[in-house]
Amino acid sequence: MKHTLSVLLRNKPGALSHVTGLFSGRCFNIESLCVAETIDPEVSCLTLVTRGKEGVIEQAIKQLHKLIDVIKVTDLNEKDFVEREMVLIRVKADASSRAEVLRIIDIFRGKVVDVSANSYTVEVTGSESKIKAVIDILKPIGIKEIIRTGTVAMARAPKSK
Amino acid sequence: MSKITGSQAIIQCLKEEGVDLVFGYPGGAVIELYDELCKTDIKHVLVRHEQGAVHAADGFARATGKVGVSILTSGPGATNGVTAIATAYCDSIPLVVLTGQVPRALIGNDAFQEVDIVGITRPCTKHNYLVNDPEQLVPTLREAFYLAASGRPGPVLVDLPKDVIGSLITYPKKEQPKMQTYQPNVEPHPGQVEKACKACLNAKKPVLYVGGGVILANGSKELTQFARKLNIPVTMTLMGLGAFPGTDPLSLGMLGMHGTYAANMAVAKSDLLIAVGSRFDDRVTGKLEAFAPNAEIIHIDIDPTSISKNVDVDIPIVADCKQALQAMNSWFESHNAFDADTFAAGNQPWVDRVLEWDKKHPLCYHEEGDIIKPQFVIEKINELTGGDAIITTEVGQNQMWTAQFYKFNHPRRLLTSGGLGTMGYGLPAAIGAQFAFPDKPVFDIAGDGSIQMNIQELATAKQYNMPVKVAILNNQYLGMVRQWQELFYNRHYASTVMDHAPDFVELAKAYGAVGLRAKIKSEVEPVIKEALSTNNVVVMDFSVSREEGVFPMVPAGKPTTEMLLV
Ligand SMILES: Cc1ncc(C[n+]2csc(CCOP(=O)(O)OP(=O)(O)O)c2C)c(N)n1
Ligand SMILES: [Mg+2]
Numbered sequence: 184m185k186h187t188l189s190v191l192l193r194n195k196p197g198a199l200s201h202v203t204g205l206f207s208g209r210c211f212n213i214e215s216l217c218v219a220e221t222i223d224p225e226v227s228c229l230t231l232v233t234r235g236k237e238g239v240i241e242q243a244i245k246q247l248h249k250l251i252d253v254i255k256v257t258d259l260n261e262k263d264f265v266e267r268e269m270v271l272i273r274v275k276a277d278a279s280s281r282a283e284v285l286r287i288i289d290i291f292r293g294k295v296v297d298v299s300a301n302s303y304t305v306e307v308t309g310s311e312s313k314i315k316a317v318i319d320i321l322k323p324i325g326i327k328e329i330i331r332t333g334t335v336a337m338a339r340a341p342k343s344k
Numbered sequence: 345m346s347k348i349t350g351s352q353a354i355i356q357c358l359k360e361e362g363v364d365l366v367f368g369y370p371g372g373a374v375i376e377l378y379d380e381l382c383k384t385d386i387k388h389v390l391v392r393h394e395q396g397a398v399h400a401a402d403g404f405a406r407a408t409g410k411v412g413v414s415i416l417t418s419g420p421g422a423t424n425g426v427t428a429i430a431t432a433y434c435d436s437i438p439l440v441v442l443t444g445q446v447p448r449a450l451i452g453n454d455a456f457q458e459v460d461i462v463g464i465t466r467p468c469t470k471h472n473y474l475v476n477d478p479e480q481l482v483p484t485l486r487e488a489f490y491l492a493a494s495g496r497p498g499p500v501l502v503d504l505p506k507d508v509i510g511s512l513i514t515y516p517k518k519e520q521p522k523m524q525t526y527q528p529n530v531e532p533h534p535g536q537v538e539k540a541c542k543a544c545l546n547a548k549k550p551v552l553y554v555g556g557g558v559i560l561a562n563g564s565k566e567l568t569q570f571a572r573k574l575n576i577p578v579t580m581t582l583m584g585l586g587a588f589p590g591t592d593p594l595s596l597g598m599l600g601m602h603g604t605y606a607a608n609m610a611v612a613k614s615d616l617l618i619a620v621g622s623r624f625d626d627r628v629t630g631k632l633e634a635f636a637p638n639a640e641i642i643h644i645d646i647d648p649t650s651i652s653k654n655v656d657v658d659i660p661i662v663a664d665c666k667q668a669l670q671a672m673n674s675w676f677e678s679h680n681a682f683d684a685d686t687f688a689a690g691n692q693p694w695v696d697r698v699l700e701w702d703k704k705h706p707l708c709y710h711e712e713g714d715i716i717k718p719q720f721v722i723e724k725i726n727e728l729t730g731g732d733a734i735i736t737t738e739v740g741q742n743q744m745w746t747a748q749f750y751k752f753n754h755p756r757r758l759l760t761s762g763g764l765g766t767m768g769y770g771l772p773a774a775i776g777a778q779f780a781f782p783d784k785p786v787f788d789i790a791g792d793g794s795i796q797m798n799i800q801e802l803a804t805a806k807q808y809n810m811p812v813k814v815a816i817l818n819n820q821y822l823g824m825v826r827q828w829q830e831l832f833y834n835r836h837y838a839s840t841v842m843d844h845a846p847d848f849v850e851l852a853k854a855y856g857a858v859g860l861r862a863k864i865k866s867e868v869e870p871v872i873k874e875a876l877s878t879n880n881v882v883v884m885d886f887s888v889s890r891e892e893g894v895f896p897m898v899p900a901g902k903p904t905t906e907m908l909l910v
Contacts, residue, residue, distance in 0.1 A: 193525060197474070201466060208467045238652075245649040251471040251491065254525045 185214070185234050187266060187336045190247060191254040194220060194227040198252040202229065205246050211235060215268075215333030226254060230335045259336050266336035269308045271296070272318065275325030276303040284324060291317045302327060347512040350481055350504070351380035354442070356515060357485045358386060363413050365389065365404065365779055367397040371417025372457065373444025373506045381415075389779065389808060392800035394421050396772035398428030398499075399798070402437050403773030406759045407734055408780045409562060411438045411492050418444040419457030422503075423464065427766060429499050430468035434763025435583060436560055438497035440488050441469075447507040448476065462503050470498030478511040487521045495528030496647040497560055528646060532663035537671045540618075540642045540659050544672075545682065547616035547640070549694045550576045553599065553628075556583025556762065557621015557645055559755040563666030564588065567620065570669050573676065575688035577698045579607035581622050582743075583762040586752035591731065596698065597707065600628035601898045602744045605705035608896070608904040610698045611636050619643045621665040624654040625763075626900075634903030644668045707748050708910055709892070714864040718742070718817040718888040721868055722749035725787060725815060728872050733785040734777045736760065736770040738794030740824035742817045744894040746789045768797025771814060775801060778810040785813065785876060792818040792845050802855040805881045813875045814883045816848055819890045827893045831908070852883035861885045 192198050199218060206213050214232040221228045233243065240258070247256045259266075276284050276298075284303055288295065293307035307317050311334060318329065348356070354377060358366070367389045370378045381388055391397040394416045401412030412432075416425045422443040432439045446455040462474045471491050473484050481504075488500040544550060558567050564587045571578050571594055578588045579599040588595055599607035611617060617639040622628070629635040632654060643650075643657040644665055651660045661668050676682050709719045722745050725733070731751045736759040737743040743760055752758050759777060761769040770788040778786040788795075795816055805812050822840040829837050849859030858880050862871045868886065875882040896907035 196476070197462060197466075197472075200463070204466050242649065242653060249647070249649055251523070251526050 184237070184240075185232065186240050187259040187264065187334060188231045188233065188244065188247070189257040189259055189336060189338070190229040190231060191221070192227055192229060192250075193252040193254065194225050195252065198227070199229070201250050201252060202231075202247065205250065206233070206243070209243070209246075211239065211243055215331075217333040217335050230333070232334050257338065259338055263339045264336050265339060266310055266334045267308055268311055268314050268334045269306065269332045270314050270318070271304060271306055271330045272321060272326055273302050273304045273328040274321050275301065275327060277301050280324050284321070287317070287320055293317065347514055349376070349380070350478055350509040350511050350513060351377045353482050353513055353515050354485065354504075354509070355380055355384050355386065357482050358413065360518060361411070361489045363411070366413040366415055367391055367400040367404075367776065368415030369394050369397055369417065369421055371421050371444060373418035373446060374415060374504075374509070376506070376509050377415065377444070377504075388415075389804065391772065391804045393798065394424035395428045395768065396798050396801045396804065398425045398439065398441060399431065399769050399772035400776035400779075400804075401439055402428060402432045403736060403759050403776030404780050405432075405437050405439060406773070407756050407777035409756065411440055411489055412776065413440050413442070415442045416444070417457070418446055418461075419459050422461040423459055426464060426468070429465055429501065431761050431764045431766040431769060432499040433468045433470070435556060435761065436497050437499065438492040439499035440485075440492050441499055441501045443501060443503050444509070445474065445503045445505040448505045449507070451505065461501065465501050468499075469501045472501040472503070474503040475505065475508050478508050478513045481508060481513060482516050483521065487523065490521045490523070491526065495526070529648075529662050530646065530664040530667055532644075532661050532668040532671045534671070536659060536661045537668065537675055540661060541672055541675045541679070543616055543640055543642060543659060544574060544618070545687070549614045550574070550616040550618060550691065551610045551614040552576050552578040552588075553581075553611065553617055553619045553622055554578055554584040554587050555581040555620065555622025558584060558587040558665045559621075561621065561646070561665040562755070563621070563669050564755045566666055566669035566673060570673055573673070573684050573688070575691040575695060576618070577610055577695055579603065579610065581625070581628055581762070582747050582760060584622060585747060585758045586755045589753040590751035591753055593699070594695070596702065598747050600904065601630065601900070602748065602894050602896065603904070604702065604707055604748075605896055605907060605909065606698055606702035608898070608907060609701045611639075612903075612905045614639045617641045619645075620669065621645060623650045626654075629654065630898045630902055630904040634905070705896070705909055710910065712889060714866070715889045716862060716865050716868055716886055718745050718819070718886070718892055719749050720865065721815065721817060721886050721888065722746055722789065724868050724872055725789070726750045728869070728876060729785050729787070733757070733787050734759065734774075734781060736774040736777065736786070736788045738770040738788070738790045739765045739767045740791045740794060740822065741819070741827065741892070741894050742789050742791040742794070742823075744824070745817070748894075767791075767794035771795065771798050771812070772801045772804075774812040774814075775805050775810050778805075778812050779808070782810075788812060788814045790814055790816045791823060792816055792820060793822045793842050795848075796845065799851070802852065802857055802881060802883070806856045811879050811881055815872075816883065816885050817888050818845070818848070818885050819888050819892065820845065821890060823892075824894070826891070830891070830893070832899070848883050848885040852881070855881070857881035857883055859883050859885070861887075863887045
């Protein structure tokens with residue numbers, strides 16, 4: 184099953200490689216990984232998407248806890264959470280397809296961030312399924328290049344009464 | 345405040361940590377550190393190969409419970425230490441390994457003798473550091489010692505760029521390292537302790553399955569009290585041997601692949617398995633589904649990742665083994681409804697049944713006239729040292745026979761590479777242990793193959809007058825591999841015949857040690873006696889029956905009840 188893990192770790196050289204080494208050393212695959220500083224510059228937050236049997240995930244979480252530089256590990260699957268991913272897509276946009284691309288991007292609330300004679304580079308943000316949908320629709324028009332950020336995720340705030 | 349050099353700070357910090365002995369090998373990157381070190385009263389032992397330095401520090405650590413320290417130079421010095429670091433990691437041995445590194449400005453430039461040792465050792469250290477900021481040197485070393493020794497112990501490597509060692513710094517005042525992200529849980533949860541104790545009360549067929557964690561936690565006394573009071577049979581892993589007295593009637597010896605018949609049967613038939621400081625390793629469990637199939641399982645371990653890793657546990661207790669056993673002992677003491685004698689008597693039928701198994705198939709071997717049986721050599725060493733020597737082993741049959749036939753009555757007497765199974769461990773580890781206990785007999789029980797992996801350390805032993813005794817069970821084979829080939833590969837002895845060894849007796853002499861040989865059974869005892877009365881390094885070459893096997897044996901992946909017997 185797919186799990187989205189949120190890991191807080193000390194923001195220092197080598198800390199990230201301990202995390203990735205833990206996964207590769209156990210032949211666990213990382214589907215996506217996104218890291219950046221938190222509001223406290225000494226702490227980074229890492230969102231990691233992985234897939235595996237429950238026992239394997241449980242072991243991975245325990246092993247993450249054991250890393251000296253790891254502060255906190257949350258398995259977001261145990262909670263309600265929001266997830267977003269951003270994608271940059273360079274899509275063919277010549278006279279015949281330009282309008283079509285713009286229409287599609289508009290539907291997905293994306294925007295054009297770069298233009299050339301025969302292509303648009305568009306930015307779309309959303310859940311994994313939305314990203315997949317926009318890619319599927321643009322594919323027949325002609326995608327030249329794609330860059331995805333991988334998922335970032337956050338647990339939802341507790342509902343106030 | 346006045347400034348001191350990085351070297352001086354390292355030495356001051358080592359002293360602060362109570363270190364008076366280090367094992368190492370110099371080189372360009374650590375030359376300044378050596379310059380300073382050898383002016384102080386910290387004793388430095390110059391080994392002959394860096395693997396030996398780290399194994400020796402490891403042997404010292406296992407024998408004493410203190411943190412072992414070694415110093416290696418950059419590049420090949422550091423990589424030579426890797427096997428030994430991994431050895432310590434697999435057995436959770438507290439070490440601090442200091443490696444030299446090229447100056448900071450050259451890191452990443454493929455400089456002379458540069459390797460990314462922090463990258464290389466990431467998966468085989470508990471943690472590692474590259475000291476980038478001279479002011480962090482001392483705080484990092486303090487963290488390294490704290491990490492190595494606390495929680496589940498392990499080796500910690502600190503990589504020291506040459507210019508950091510040479511820089512001027514202010515020595516920070518002594519303080520306990522504060523590590524927000526590292527707080528091992530040492531105290532047992534009282535609710536879990538109570539559950540575990542109640543499970544013991546309800547069990548009809550309990551077995552204690554004890555691992556090296558009990559020794560690391562110095563919990564032998566508590567364990568022994570617990571087992572005896574409740575009258576519960578005890579089986580130990582290779583790493584656990586000595587945690588409970590091997591000659592106690594409740595001791596079933598080792599379990600698992602080369603465990604005793606009684607131990608494996610007892611576990612298979614038990615209704616409560618109390619795992620303490622052990623980790624359900626595949627060499628212990630055999631086929632997982634058939635391991636203790638009817639038992640409720642209590643698992644005490646300091647490392648949460650060990651719990652329910654291989655086997656689902658019913659009652660986990662994440663804690664220091666000593667504290668958990670203490671808590672269980674006090675629970676029974678304060679629990680009014682519990683009468684120890686009645687309870688112990690209640691367990692007696694089960695204990696009798698277990699002892700019956702032991703009588704049916706005890707550890708044994710067949711005599712063959714004059715031929716020296718390797719097991720006989722171990723029995724004789726056991727007898728002549730009163731079961732109280734420090735014994736290191738190499739890896740292979742020699743190691744398993746030692747585990748089976750030497751009766752370890754005390755913890756920290758058997759020093760052996762369990763998790764990694766590193767041939768070449770025994771001799772340097774014996775030297776490290778002998779430094780800690782200069783007056784105790786220290787034996788390396790060796791194979792003719794393994795001993796050749798670090799035999800150069802005879803020179804170290806000789807140089808420092810560490811009178812270790814090497815007993816080579818010479819079968820002219822890589823015996824353990826040969827045994828598998830005999831049993832599972834049609835006796836095709838592919839690359840396991842070792843009939844081109846040096847003359848070990850002459851070799852010993854070349855090193856200035858004493859060489860002794862025994863070719864027939866009657867020579868065994870006189871040779872061991874002579875070794876014991878010699879205040880020099882001794883190498884004993886026992887020509888043993890060549891194709892002897894280690895039995896019982898559970899073929900890999902089979903249920904542990906399916907043992908091949910003698
Ligand atoms: C460094 C290393 N290389 C290879 C092995 C694989 N191995 C395990 S036991 C063994 C044979 C050891 O032979 P010897 O030291 O003569 O011991 P014996 O089994 O004959 O007692 C080998 C090669 C190992 N454990 N360690
Ligand atoms: Mg051999």
